[in-house]
Amino acid sequence: MIHFENVTKRYPGGHEGLSNTSFHITPGEMVFLTGHSGAGKSTLLRLIGLLERCTRGQVRVGGRNLAKIKRSQVPYHRREVGMIFQDHRLLNDRTVFDNVAMPLVVAGLRHQEISRRVHASLDKVGLLNRERVYPITLSGGEQQRVGIARAVVSKPPVVLADEPTGNLDPTLSQEIMDLFSQFNQVGVTLLIATHDLELISNMGKRILTLSHSRLMRDTAASRS
Amino acid sequence: MNRQHLNTWLLRHLQVALASLGRLCRAPLATLMTAAVIGIALALPTGMHVALSNVQQLAGGWDGTATLSLFLKQEVDEKQAMQLANRLRAHPQLATVQLIDPDLALEEFQRLSGFEGALQALKKNPLPTVLVIEPHPQQSTPEAAEALLAEFNQLTEVDFTQLDLQWVRRFHAITEIAQRGVMVIGLLLGLAVLLIIGNTIRLEIQNRRSEIEITKLIGGTDAFIRRPFLYNGFWYGLSGGILAWLLVTLSLWALNEPVERLAGLYHSEFDLSAIDGQTLGFLLLGSTLLGLFGSWIAVGRHLSSIEPS
Numbered sequence A: 001m002i003h004f005e006n007v008t009k010r011y012p013g014g015h016e017g018l019s020n021t022s023f024h025i026t027p028g029e030m031v032f033l034t035g036h037s038g039a040g041k042s043t044l045l046r047l048i049g050l051l052e053r054c055t056r057g058q059v060r061v062g063g064r065n066l067a068k069i070k071r072s073q074v075p076y077h078r079r080e081v082g083m084i085f086q087d088h089r090l091l092n093d094r095t096v097f098d099n100v101a102m103p104l105v106v107a108g109l110r111h112q113e114i115s116r117r118v119h120a121s122l123d124k125v126g127l128l129n130r131e132r133v134y135p136i137t138l139s140g141g142e143q144q145r146v147g148i149a150r151a152v153v154s155k156p157p158v159v160l161a162d163e164p165t166g167n168l169d170p171t172l173s174q175e176i177m178d179l180f181s182q183f184n185q186v187g188v189t190l191l192i193a194t195h196d197l198e199l200i201s202n203m204g205k206r207i208l209t210l211s212h213s214r215l216m217r218d219t220a221a222s223r224s
Numbered sequence B: 001m002n003r004q005h006l007n008t009w010l011l012r013h014l015q016v017a018l019a020s021l022g023r024l025c026r027a028p029l030a031t032l033m034t035a036a037v038i039g040i041a042l043a044l045p046t047g048m049h050v051a052l053s054n055v056q057q058l059a060g061g062w063d064g065t066a067t068l069s070l071f072l073k074q075e076v077d078e079k080q081a082m083q084l085a086n087r088l089r090a091h092p093q094l095a096t097v098q099l100i101d102p103d104l105a106l107e108e109f110q111r112l113s114g115f116e117g118a119l120q121a122l123k124k125n126p127l128p129t130v131l132v133i134e135p136h137p138q139q140s141t142p143e144a145a146e147a148l149l150a151e152f153n154q155l156t157e158v159d160f161t162q163l164d165l166q167w168v169r170r171f172h173a174i175t176e177i178a179q180r181g182v183m184v185i186g187l188l189l190g191l192a193v194l195l196i197i198g199n200t201i202r203l204e205i206q207n208r209r210s211e212i213e214i215t216k217l218i219g220g221t222d223a224f225i226r227r228p229f230l231y232n233g234f235w236y237g238l239s240g241g242i243l244a245w246l247l248v249t250l251s252l253w254a255l256n257e258p259v260e261r262l263a264g265l266y267h268s269e270f271d272l273s274a275i276d277g278q279t280l281g282f283l284l285l286g287s288t289l290l291g292l293f294g295s296w297i298a299v300g301r302h303l304s305s306i307e308p309s
């Protein structure tokens, strides 16, 4: 599903965010990405979502070589990749419903279909009763769940999360991880960057460890 | 299938257009201010154009008929003037000769002009006796009229003469220059409107930066992100055009009464005409296009620089 072949990302100024990295994630896999601060985790995720383009090497997602995707085609690629961020990136002047509906509105779905899918997605993250409130009135964990609902509402085959539990206490973090596991069980490919080794160590999933822009270790899943 | 496609496409545009209108209405003061600036900028050339076409319409009535005015010397009395008028009526090349009595002229002027007090202070009627002469139509070519003028200048009773044709010609030349001027001013102010709308949209883009970033993040195309801003420009342009129309109509309404009184002074039935349909159509279409174009430029310049990180 996600192929990296000798991928290097050099930022303007010469600093390499990612150096000569190769790996392969199969469809339906759930993979964690760890490493010290500045190791290149966000860079790697941004390359998959085409927020950045690689300097050398090849990134393929769902069989498509991302280097071949023109600027005008980037939005269609992003619809296939749900993205979740530590800072949620919700719009505070729109209700929870409207925030979650955004990917469907952008894709041009009909009103009833949007309503149906948003409700299903909010139901999955347990926020169905909060659809009319504004994100600012929600707790950090709830806001993160709204962000997750938005990322999965259009049922993308790939979901990326960049430190989704960064600001949450262990219980809430565990809840979020359980949510991801549920998505994974219905076939979504997940790549989750996190610092929280303790949280992921007992989940038994595959872990990619980055260090100084390079892939240091690829720990296979201990159970499937 | 295709028809359904078209319908959903139209529906979506309508939604965006109304959403944009709603957003603008939720900040009525800011919207009104932008629309007012555009309206005033457009009212200026529009008002000038309307005034000019009124003046041209007025002049159009005079076209072709050369009228000669003979201003008689002050010492020529009423009887002498009558005799001269009768003599001229026998002139084979003249169609009509009208004698304007200075006393009647003064009285009427007092009545209509509102300068009663000032005029009563005068000891003596300053107005001369005037003979207004219209040559036969075949004689009203500029050359023939000039010849007649030279002939009448020789008359001992005549102080000076005036050929209105000349005046009409000069007047035409002046209105032509004025028309050019209006065009230049129109172009400059149109450019100003373009900049105003461009700048307004630029600020809106900056204010909605995070919204744009997030929309790009979840797969919004450039066209999707551009659309609400284009509709904003559309509404700004249209409302500015409507305001300009209101401003010009109000100004004409305010001018109408004094103009009517002035026209009365000249025995004219002249009535200020309002903005005609063509001008109104051009104004609204032009302002809307300026709005769309201005926002198009702003969006093109600033939207691509906003990328999610």
Ligand SMILES: Nc1ncnc2c1ncn2[C@@H]1O[C@H](COP(=O)(O)OP(=O)(O)OP(=O)(O)O)[C@@H](O)[C@H]1O
Binding pocket: A011, A012, A013, A015, A016, A017, A018, A035, A036, A037, A038, A039, A040, A041, A042, A043, A044
């Ligand atoms: N836009 C950028 N321009 C220049 N250098 C960048 C940019 N983004 C990241 N970097 C550099 O690339 C390296 C990798 O950054 P990245 O954000 O991928 O790290 P990270 O693993 O996500 O770190 P953290 O855990 O702190 O989020 C860092 O040294 C960083 O300074």
Ligand SMILES: [Mg+2]
Binding pocket: A041, A042, A043, A162
């Ligand atoms: Mg990071």
